[in-house]
Amino acid sequence: MSDVTAGIGLRPGTSEADIEACLTQTLAAANLPADAIKRLATLASRRDEPGLAAVAQAHDLSLVAIPDEALAGFEAACATRSTRISGLYGVGSVAEAAALAAAGPGATLIQPRIATARVTCALARSAA
Helix, strand or coil: CCCEEEEEEECCCCCHHHHHHHHHHHHHHCCCCHHHEEEEEEEHHHCCCHHHHHHHHHCCCEEEEECHHHHHHHHHHCCCCCHHHHHHHCCCCHHHHHHHHHHCCCCEEEEEEEECCCEEEEEEECCC
16 A cells, blocks of 8 residues: 555644545545555644644544745645745645655655645655
8 A cells, every 4th residue: 555645734723624524535536545644744833733633633643743944845846836825835835745745755746735715635655
């Protein structure tokens, strides 16, 4: 089975249900089962969001916190671009950059971000 990381971008206070819905939609778009995901990744500043922690716990996934400044190194690998997010974090997609960063060197983006009202989710596969 592949080693897939789900990158999550979210607004503060986003509910577990909203995060779960976006994650489910992203997995469906990639035609992957829920158990393909090995970890969740997000901005370090969002690591302690209760909704995100609840999703990680519900699926028994580790939650990787990527320092905001580390995201910019993944700009070239991002498939989508949000002008607002680019202005805030120097990267077009938090979800895509976080997924790639946490999946490790040589990771590939296998599902560009899917955005809902409060959440974005993208999937990256580890090289190893």
